[in-house]
Amino acid sequence: xxxxxxxxxxxxxxxxxxxxxxxxxxxxxxxxxxxxxxxxxxxxxxxxxxxxxxxxxxxxxxxxxxxxxxxxxxxxxxxxxxxxxxxxxxxxxxxxxxxxxxxxxxxxxxxxxxxxxxxxxxxxxxxxxxxxxxxxxxxxxxxxxxxxxxxxxxxxxxxxxxxxxxxxxxxxxxxxxxxxxxxxxxxxxxxxxxxxxxxxxxxxxxxxxxxxxxxxxxxxxxxxxxxxxxxxxxxxxxxxxxxxxxxxxxxxxxxxxxxxxxxxxxxxxxxxxxxxxxxxxxxxxxxxxxxxxxxxxxxxxxxxxxxxxxxxxxxxxxxxxxxxxxxxxxxxxxxxxxxxxxxxx
Ligand SMILES: [Zn+2]
Numbered sequence: 001x002x003x004x005x006x007x008x009x010x011x012x013x014x015x016x017x018x019x020x021x022x023x024x025x026x027x028x029x030x031x032x033x034x035x036x037x038x039x040x041x042x043x044x045x046x047x048x049x050x051x052x053x054x055x056x057x058x059x060x061x062x063x064x065x066x067x068x069x070x071x072x073x074x075x076x077x078x079x080x081x082x083x084x085x086x087x088x089x090x091x092x093x094x095x096x097x098x099x100x101x102x103x104x105x106x107x108x109x110x111x112x113x114x115x116x117x118x119x120x121x122x123x124x125x126x127x128x129x130x131x132x133x134x135x136x137x138x139x140x141x142x143x144x145x146x147x148x149x150x151x152x153x154x155x156x157x158x159x160x161x162x163x164x165x166x167x168x169x170x171x172x173x174x175x176x177x178x179x180x181x182x183x184x185x186x187x188x189x190x191x192x193x194x195x196x197x198x199x200x201x202x203x204x205x206x207x208x209x210x211x212x213x214x215x216x217x218x219x220x221x222x223x224x225x226x227x228x229x230x231x232x233x234x235x236x237x238x239x240x241x242x243x244x245x246x247x248x249x250x251x252x253x254x255x256x257x258x259x260x261x262x263x264x265x266x267x268x269x270x271x272x273x274x275x276x277x278x279x280x281x282x283x284x285x286x287x288x289x290x291x292x293x294x295x296x297x298x299x300x301x302x303x304x305x306x307x308x309x310x311x312x313x314x315x316x317x318x319x320x321x322x323x324x325x326x327x328x329x330x331x332x333x334x335x336x337x338x339x340x341x342x343x344x345x
Contacts, residue, residue, distance in 0.1 A: 029206030078102030
């Protein structure tokens with residue numbers, strides 16, 4: 001049995017990795033350049049990481065209450081604990097119950113604080129140990145007073161933690177739950193529409209025998225991470241999209257899906273997005289109606305040109321718009337998902 005060291009830097013953007021990359025790549029890890037969140041806020045993303053359920057499956061579509069019903073699946077920590085791992089987590093105070101499920105020792109880290117308590121938690125947990133660190137530095141208000149300084153702090157904490165593990169006996173994961181807006185599309189912090197700055201996340205993973213130093217450009221998601229942990233640690237069937245991608249094969253994901261409920265500019269809205277390697281379709285529904293967008297990310301990575309506004313062919317609202325942009329089977333599956341979360345009657 002190996003250790004699991006799972007470090008989730010809350011709100012860390014994919015493009016602010018700094019020296020972290022070289023630290024874990026020094027462990028000969030695999031870097032995933034196209035990893036995506038499933039929502040724009042923390043709880044739906046952590047629910048997906050811990051249970052493998054998408055927001056419309058877990059029922060956690062936005063920030064959940066402490067006493068919200070748990071997702072209808074065990075967390076990976078419950079599964080690891082049952083198999084003999086010592087489990088510990090460092091997380092936010094008042095976190096929803098599912099964060100603590102299966103966790104022997106839960107310590108709180110305050111948003112204003114720093115995550116050096118992680119060192120004590122790791123050192124005090126016997127192997128085989130499964131440890132989740134939800135680091136708070138990059139979550140507003142930013143540690144040190146700016147996003148840049150917060151990222152530097154994450155870098156230091158992560159390096160210090162990594163030294164407490166043996167690369168030959170550890171599955172190590174470095175990622176974020178979602179990104180952070182620094183002004184793009186008028187977004188500051190994280191909530192609202194699934195713009196790239198909020199859903200594109202850093203992901204680096206290292207495990208004994210992983211393809212050393214490989215960079216994958218295949219689409220993977222939080223559910224992929226969950227499945228990979230179950231394959232590597234619990235011996236679950238290794239059909240993980242992430243493990244396929246790490247070995248240079250197609251991940252099998254043609255689109256990643258994002259959906260949830262958020263408050264945005266004073267109203268509650270539902271959002272959904274399909275993000276393929278090139279095309280991205282995004283929807284919003286609120287009490288005054290709905291809106292959708294369509295982007296060509298190969299030619300417009302900044303999501304500046306909405307093709308729905310320039311190409312008549314794409315101007316139909318869903319579900320008719322879906323039928324024009326996707327195959328019938330694909331559109332039907334998407335419609336089912338939209339229906340499940342109340343987007344379509
Ligand atoms: Zn978060």
